[in-house]
Amino acid sequence: MNTTATTDIDVLRVFCAGDGRQGNALGVVRDPRYYPDEASRQALAKELGFSETVFVDDPERGIVDIYTPGTRLPFAGYPLVGAAWLLDLEVIVPPAGEVWVRGDGEFTWIEARAEWAPPRTLRQYGSAAEVDALEVPEPGEWIYAWAWQEEAAGRVRARGFPGRGDGIDEDEATGAAALLLTAELGRALNITQGRGSQLLTAPGPDGIVELGGRVRLERTFML
Structure with a gap:
């Protein structure tokens, strides 16, 4: 990681209540050039301390990489809803596979398979x-x-x-x-x-x- 460089971090609130409050805080790194590998991304996710942090590797094709403070995830629900809203795309692509997106004005929706979800x-x-x-x-x-x-x-x-x-x-x-x-x-x-x-x-x-x-x-x- 290049510690002399600066990076913009967008903080989204995902799954807000009807009054716009609450929601889970999500960090989004839209320009991850200074965090090119898993080790540097994991370190940043730990430093930021959000439940998840998303790195946008290709904003046009929707390719994203997701980390908790302790591990890399092939799929996670709220980071993909947040990133889909921010990037305004019809498809977003985490390591698990293509995730289709739609919006209805108030809500952003993704389509996913339950088997992609980590065990709970x-x-x-x-x-x-x-x-x-x-x-x-x-x-x-x-x-x-x-x-x-x-x-x-x-x-x-x-x-x-x-x-x-x-x-x-x-x-x-x-x-x-x-x-x-x-x-x-x-x-x-x-x-x-x-x-x-x-x-x-x-x-x-x-x-x-x-x-x-x-x-x-x-x-x-x-x-």
């Missing part, structure tokens, strides 16, 4: 209040705690605990886990996660799941 332990609770009352567990498995808020309407309360021990005790909004839960339940969901982030999902044909949410640009800074 989906743990159902009896009520939203039980989920709200959970303490952050000790580092270990990645737990997606959820409960029905209104089952008939597909409304879910959820919290995500990465269990990684890398400083991210709770993930504010987790697209990959939402995909897994949607595939398991086989129905469209309206998920409230964390402090109030909103994720929408809908199962499609041939194992595809749509994942959608609101995105806003919070700030841009130079590193």
Whole structure:
């Protein structure tokens, strides 16, 4: 990494609530020339400390590279929704494969396969209040705690605990886990996660799941 160079970092909020608040913070490096390899990108992702950081290797073809503070990911939901919104493309390409994108004005949607998502332990609770009352567990498995808020309407309360021990005790909004839960339940969901982030999902044909949410640009800074 060239430590004398400067790089603009866009910070997006992905899966915002209807009032534009909440959402999960995402770092996007649109010009990663000074971070050409996995080691330098991993170091930057750790330094930034977001749940995920995206490096845009080709803004025209939508080729992206995704990192948590501790590892590289072939696929992740909220980084792809955020990057798709920022780049305004019909297709975005993480290592897992092509991800189709659409927008409907308020929401940005991606199409993905649940099997692309990293493993998550989906743990159902009896009520939203039980989920709200959970303490952050000790580092270990990645737990997606959820409960029905209104089952008939597909409304879910959820919290995500990465269990990684890398400083991210709770993930504010987790697209990959939402995909897994949607595939398991086989129905469209309206998920409230964390402090109030909103994720929408809908199962499609041939194992595809749509994942959608609101995105806003919070700030841009130079590193």
